[in-house]
Amino acid sequence: MKTIKLQGIHTPQKAIPAAELKPGMVTVWNFGYTSTVKSVEPTKSGKSVKCVIISDESGNEHTRTMRADRLVAVKEEETKNPIDKALASRQRTYKSIYCDIGTALGAFSTSELAEYYIQRFGDSALRYFLEQGIIAAEISKEKEAI
Structure with missing residues (x-):
């Protein structure tokens, strides 16, 4: 898995392309802010994706359009094993x-x-x-x- 460096976070964060985001995933942004993905849909051209995300801090819902290949930091799921x-x-x-x-x-x-x-x-x-x-x-x- 690839990693990216975010502002305000010392360690590199695991990241995936925006096109691979799925509803329910928790994304990490600069300074450790997190949000939960509500929905992901490709744009008409297919080069970008439109994500509806809910901020975990404020609860506000936002729509973000990102290139499909943009790396987005994701919080690792709890291991069940x-x-x-x-x-x-x-x-x-x-x-x-x-x-x-x-x-x-x-x-x-x-x-x-x-x-x-x-x-x-x-x-x-x-x-x-x-x-x-x-x-x-x-x-x-x-x-x-x-």
């Missing part, structure tokens, strides 16, 4: 990222982690890893038989 939550809220120590992530994942069973991995990355890399382990075990068993 407990593993994602654990990773996002892990304690960051001075040891290492490996230690921090390992500590955060320690609360989950192997089957939960395997299911999470398959959902997030697909099963091809996990399958390759398992096949290599089985092959190594079979080779080792044949060497012992000799």
